[in-house]
Amino acid sequence: MKKFAYFPGCSLEKMASSYHKSALETTKYFDIELQELDDWNCCGATTYFHLDEILANTLVARNLALAEKEGLDLVAPCSACYKNAYFTTKYFRKDPELAEHINFALEEDDLHFDAKIDVYHLIEIFVNDVGAEKIKEGVQNPLEGLVIAPYYGCQIERPGKGVPESEDPSYFEDLISAMGAKPAYFPERLRCCGGSLIMTSRVPALDMVKVLLASAERNGAHVIATACPLCQVNLECYQSAVNEEFGTDFNLPVLYFTQLLGLALGIAPDKLGIGAELVSAAPVFNKLLPKEAS
Amino acid sequence: MTSKPTFRDEIANLLYASQGSPTNACIQCGTCSGTCPVANYMDQTPRRLIGMINANLKEDVLDCNTYWFCASCYHCTVRCPADIDIAGVMYAIKRYSIWNKTYREDLVGPRFSEAFMKTVIRSGRSYEPLLAPTYMFHFGPKEFFNEAVNASKMMLKGRIPVLPPRIKRLDNFKNMVKKIIPLGENS
Numbered sequence: 001m002k003k004f005a006y007f008p009g010c011s012l013e014k015m016a017s018s019y020h021k022s023a024l025e026t027t028k029y030f031d032i033e034l035q036e037l038d039d040w041n042c043c044g045a046t047t048y049f050h051l052d053e054i055l056a057n058t059l060v061a062r063n064l065a066l067a068e069k070e071g072l073d074l075v076a077p078c079s080a081c082y083k084n085a086y087f088t089t090k091y092f093r094k095d096p097e098l099a100e101h102i103n104f105a106l107e108e109d110d111l112h113f114d115a116k117i118d119v120y121h122l123i124e125i126f127v128n129d130v131g132a133e134k135i136k137e138g139v140q141n142p143l144e145g146l147v148i149a150p151y152y153g154c155q156i157e158r159p160g161k162g163v164p165e166s167e168d169p170s171y172f173e174d175l176i177s178a179m180g181a182k183p184a185y186f187p188e189r190l191r192c193c194g195g196s197l198i199m200t201s202r203v204p205a206l207d208m209v210k211v212l213l214a215s216a217e218r219n220g221a222h223v224i225a226t227a228c229p230l231c232q233v234n235l236e237c238y239q240s241a242v243n244e245e246f247g248t249d250f251n252l253p254v255l256y257f258t259q260l261l262g263l264a265l266g267i268a269p270d271k272l273g274i275g276a277e278l279v280s281a282a283p284v285f286n287k288l289l290p291k292e293a294s
Numbered sequence: 295m296t297s298k299p300t301f302r303d304e305i306a307n308l309l310y311a312s313q314g315s316p317t318n319a320c321i322q323c324g325t326c327s328g329t330c331p332v333a334n335y336m337d338q339t340p341r342r343l344i345g346m347i348n349a350n351l352k353e354d355v356l357d358c359n360t361y362w363f364c365a366s367c368y369h370c371t372v373r374c375p376a377d378i379d380i381a382g383v384m385y386a387i388k389r390y391s392i393w394n395k396t397y398r399e400d401l402v403g404p405r406f407s408e409a410f411m412k413t414v415i416r417s418g419r420s421y422e423p424l425l426a427p428t429y430m431f432h433f434g435p436k437e438f439f440n441e442a443v444n445a446s447k448m449m450l451k452g453r454i455p456v457l458p459p460r461i462k463r464l465d466n467f468k469n470m471v472k473k474i475i476p477l478g479e480n481s
Contacts, residue, residue: 192367
């Protein structure tokens, strides 16, 4: 059994609890343990960095230090949390002065960080540690007939891990194929959804959501798969606001990739948190039903 | 007499953790503006803003909505052929405008960020309902209504916490924060 320290982040407690549930179910299926960090704090998403960089990095580092104390690499299911943890680790390694500042503050909570651990996004665990072959073997109900738009979003790949593939990744598509579904051609898959602007710059953010929904719909997707709670809430819960603002008629389900994977693995929908959607996921099941009936 | 730093120098000095080149490496190619998903809504496109920083047009730079409309998606940063961390520049001007209180009054972004930060410093966690007043009152009646309806729908689906969460070792956490930023007694 492989074990990781798990940093759910604030969104997964309530707003995205279905992501939390389905992440735990699907990793357990492949014998991977996600051990939740004890007493983790908010990593600040993008907003700490609007105020002070050293403080922002320190608050991120507290969670990293909690994971290091357990001797485990850190997994974050939220792309914003992941980006913060990844880059704080990177800056910490590069800049001894920053490292000193951080540890000076962490002392107050009897913590210390040495950047000995690595940081992964949850999707990387399925792509690298489980792998497409094992996923294919585990699939009980192949999602045949379902066209899924793979939405990477912005912060998994950017600001860049220094690899050219960041502009044209394919692992999300491969994951969808392994579930037995068809990945939709989705040229906007790396475009930002505007999640960080939805509270502060409403119309631009809704416009960004509209572009993504239109692209997914135009390319025949039945559902959008996301790997980030901010993307999911933005694309799903603000769909009616998009329709109101732009006179559109979108009604496209948006699920976490772990929920779709869970369905393919034969895990019961309620265990995957399905049912908490504002845009009903029923069309997804309607696509899958005829096959089960035959 | 010693010379004073220009606005361009000030911004360059704020790019503490950013990677890459200073703004004067900009070749004005416009890849950032072509890439930016919010450019249509900005007073000045990212390319123009960088040009304005390099020309030391301090007041004009600080007076536009561009940097507070940046969604921090880093698409410009990874594509910049001159290797400027443009999203990092936007962050730097955001901080500059908060520290110097030079942001535009009609923008929600800076107030939201400050409220978010205060919530986290008090409890260790973020809590959406406490932040709502920072942006809800900037909405028109239609937006206000829509947001309220949306929030109640999410509440019904169990997606909004009723009580604000807080971490266990909150005193240690607050002391940790104080070691970096001195806080007033009421924080």
